[in-house]
Amino acid sequence: MTKPIVPHRSRTIFEGRIFTLSVESITLPRGDRLDAEILRHPGSVVLIPVTDHGHIVLVRQYRHAIGRSVWEMPAGSLKPGEAPQTAAVRECHEEIGLIPSAVEYLGGFFPTPGYSDEKMTFYRATGLRQPTEDDPQAVQDEDEDIEAADFPVDTIRQMILSGEMVDLKTVAALTLIAEKRGGLQGRP
Numbered sequence: 001m002t003k004p005i006v007p008h009r010s011r012t013i014f015e016g017r018i019f020t021l022s023v024e025s026i027t028l029p030r031g032d033r034l035d036a037e038i039l040r041h042p043g044s045v046v047l048i049p050v051t052d053h054g055h056i057v058l059v060r061q062y063r064h065a066i067g068r069s070v071w072e073m074p075a076g077s078l079k080p081g082e083a084p085q086t087a088a089v090r091e092c093h094e095e096i097g098l099i100p101s102a103v104e105y106l107g108g109f110f111p112t113p114g115y116s117d118e119k120m121t122f123y124r125a126t127g128l129r130q131p132t133e134d135d136p137q138a139v140q141d142e143d144e145d146i147e148a149a150d151f152p153v154d155t156i157r158q159m160i161l162s163g164e165m166v167d168l169k170t171v172a173a174l175t176l177i178a179e180k181r182g183g184l185q186g187r188p
Helices: 084-096 153-162 168-181
Strands: 009-015 020-027 033-040 044-049 056-063 068-072 075-077 102-109 120-126 147-151
Touching (some): 044 056, 044 168, 056 153, 075 084, 084 120, 147 153, 153 168
Antiparallel strands (some): 020 033, 056 068, 056 147
8 A cells, every 4th residue: 555645735725614625735656746636525424225115215405516406315424523323323314304223334435536535434224213302303404405205226226227317426325235235136
């Protein structure tokens, strides 16, 4: 494994609610200098909520960057100091209104390592139940207007193949399910 390159200089260009953009001046192993533009992100969780009937709950929300609403796996950013597994339970409650009795770690991946350090951690959420008055209140983020619905795995697969499903983390999540269960047929 190669040691990380230590920047000669780093400057913050933008600091927002979700990420920070910085420019880091580095010298590459072959000697060339580069100003690397880096999106610093706290990390996120991606949920694969599975109902008792084997359907997967997706959320539909407007994504301004692409100018349309999309169906996707529920997901969200980590809060400062929050463990990914804790975030998975919180995001499931916030985004689909259900609380999982179990979350199973499926893997962690960097979706865009060329310019971002965001790590997406994937979890299967099962044993979904309605919240009770003893559960903390779920609060959606200010930019969220979410519709949740459950789909059979084969329907989601067709959404991907037809081009209706354009969210890459959802495609990755289904790939993880396929690998864990030997294919996209049947129960996730």
